[in-house]
Amino acid sequence: MAGAPQYLLALYIAEHREAPPVSPGVVADLLDRSPATVTERFQRLAEEGLVEYEPYEGVTLTPAGRQAAEPLHESYVTVSWFFRVVLELDSSEREAMELAGAVSPAVAERLAALLPVEESPSLEAE
Incomplete structure (x- = not known):
């Protein structure tokens, strides 16, 4: 994207x-x-x-x-963590950057639910 x-x-x-x-x-x-x-x-x-x-x-x-960027960042953080923790991708941040605008907040929530609790991402700005 x-x-x-x-x-x-x-x-x-x-x-x-x-x-x-x-x-x-x-x-x-x-x-x-x-x-x-x-x-x-x-x-x-x-x-x-x-x-x-x-x-x-x-x-x-x-x-x-x-206002437009904040929900994108939340999706980016979740997708990045999912790619890193669940899929063990070395390029998790780059891949997440590519997908952040294509992933709905509902999908990001479902991905976050699959993350181990101790690995759940913070949605705070970097």
């Missing part, structure tokens, strides 16, 4: 790792995309009111973007 949800999720994670605005290059690294591709997507997301993009400054989630 290379759509808006993946970019919003990556920006949400990046904003929790460093103070916004976030450089498109940081998000490009998270998504294994070129900075130009990420910049182009952020320009479109800015038109939709989900991010604020300032050339040469970076990008920041708007309140609407944050």
